[in-house]
Amino acid sequence: MLPAARSGSPSAMENRHPSPQALRAPRVSFVSLGCPKALVDSERIITRLRAEGYELVRSHSGADLAVVNTCGFLDSAQAESLAAIGQALNENGKVIVTGCMGAEPEKITARYPGVLAITGPQQYESVVAAVHRALPPRHDPFLDLLPPEGIKLTPRHYAYLKISEGCNNRCSFCIIPKLRGNLISRPAADVLREAERLIAAGVKELLVISQDTSAYGTDIDYAASAWNGREVRAKFLDLARALGELGAWVRLHYVYPYPHVDEVVPLMAEGKVLPYLDIPFQHAAPAVLRRMKRPAAQEKTLQRIARWREICPDLTIRSTFIVGFPGESEEDFRCLLDWLDAAELDRVGCFRYEPVAGALANELAAAVPDTVKEERWHRFMGHQQAISARRLKRMVGTRQQVIIDEVHTGARSRSDTAGAGATVAKGRTRGDAPQIDGSVHVASRRPLRRGEIATVRIERADEYDLHGTVVGF
Numbered sequence: 001m002l003p004a005a006r007s008g009s010p011s012a013m014e015n016r017h018p019s020p021q022a023l024r025a026p027r028v029s030f031v032s033l034g035c036p037k038a039l040v041d042s043e044r045i046i047t048r049l050r051a052e053g054y055e056l057v058r059s060h061s062g063a064d065l066a067v068v069n070t071c072g073f074l075d076s077a078q079a080e081s082l083a084a085i086g087q088a089l090n091e092n093g094k095v096i097v098t099g100c101m102g103a104e105p106e107k108i109t110a111r112y113p114g115v116l117a118i119t120g121p122q123q124y125e126s127v128v129a130a131v132h133r134a135l136p137p138r139h140d141p142f143l144d145l146l147p148p149e150g151i152k153l154t155p156r157h158y159a160y161l162k163i164s165e166g167c168n169n170r171c172s173f174c175i176i177p178k179l180r181g182n183l184i185s186r187p188a189a190d191v192l193r194e195a196e197r198l199i200a201a202g203v204k205e206l207l208v209i210s211q212d213t214s215a216y217g218t219d220i221d222y223a224a225s226a227w228n229g230r231e232v233r234a235k236f237l238d239l240a241r242a243l244g245e246l247g248a249w250v251r252l253h254y255v256y257p258y259p260h261v262d263e264v265v266p267l268m269a270e271g272k273v274l275p276y277l278d279i280p281f282q283h284a285a286p287a288v289l290r291r292m293k294r295p296a297a298q299e300k301t302l303q304r305i306a307r308w309r310e311i312c313p314d315l316t317i318r319s320t321f322i323v324g325f326p327g328e329s330e331e332d333f334r335c336l337l338d339w340l341d342a343a344e345l346d347r348v349g350c351f352r353y354e355p356v357a358g359a360l361a362n363e364l365a366a367a368v369p370d371t372v373k374e375e376r377w378h379r380f381m382g383h384q385q386a387i388s389a390r391r392l393k394r395m396v397g398t399r400q401q402v403i404i405d406e407v408h409t410g411a412r413s414r415s416d417t418a419g420a421g422a423t424v425a426k427g428r429t430r431g432d433a434p435q436i437d438g439s440v441h442v443a444s445r446r447p448l449r450r451g452e453i454a455t456v457r458i459e460r461a462d463e464y465d466l467h468g469t470v471v472g473f
């Protein structure tokens, strides 16, 4: 129910003929750069601003103020962040900067002394306070109702669920612990309540993220918290099991290869969480892993991967690697290629090493020349492409559950196998994460909806993607 209008008070009288500008909500444009963790930070800031009555607009020129959430992980990401700040200043003039680069404000002010405020990563309150100072809110709680799930920057049917901030590891190439601090885990009940809200709002797939998902809860002694009349410990396995009860797809990202990861694989075999593990192995040569300050037991890891696949034959393993790390010899690189042959990972990304300012790795050994990095990157990609294509081919002839991401109505199917008027849509199997893995190109007689999960018979595979026809819902 709306409150009765107050009449006669001085403020009501003064505001009887407000200017058109005062009638509309203050407008903010928002640029979100960087990884999914930064995206979650952006969603929190935007959710808060929307709750306070700010309107989000697409263009800087149509906004009263611009916010840029930066990424500072690699030098190339910093350059992209600086370019985004420059663009926002040109097009709008009033700019607030936040995110990882905010941890080194001098780099920003040296180039752009005119930015209004700079705040660091996860400083939601400071960003919002800076917005208030530059552009006071016009809050009307009866008009500015916030959907209970908050504002998502991802499509409505999937959402990132951040379970902790920071990291206790000290990988020598990484400055994230310097920027974001040590691990701080959220209580399990807090995470589960957010997951429930998201699912109630239509989310079908939860992407669990953090800097190191398998370390979840180690900083708070796995403390239990009350959720739906029972206690749930802040432990990787317990949280995965509880999330798996909610009826949505649950995908685990950024899992460090600790031994206790083995425990979650049976949950995958039972269908409680998706049979998908995103483990950034980074390298395989023991000498390189030691310099990276990462676990260097890759032989044992091969045995564990084989065991995981015995327990859960559908398991998809995604990973990322770095080539051209300081001191990486040709022999180390060949060791990595051999390890890839033995591991047969499904999905793999590869970065050329970049000497991030402040990273210990730069001082550990001689830099690999750029031409060698480039050559190794191409060899790596060619090598893994053949392995990934082989793994994908094994899916031809199988039936897969596919979540629909995009629908192209009116288009004819590729082979017209589904008959006249077939809908062509794009989706993902349980083994494909959004934005980083492959897609399934889907033909269907019946129209499909975004977020719907259909059973698709896989008919063809190419290097990265699958093609098939809907055979059930």
Ligand code: SF4
Pocket: 167, 168, 169, 170, 171, 174, 175, 176, 177, 211, 212
């Ligand atoms: S696990 Fe290593 S690479 Fe990942 S955030 Fe922590 S220190 Fe950085």
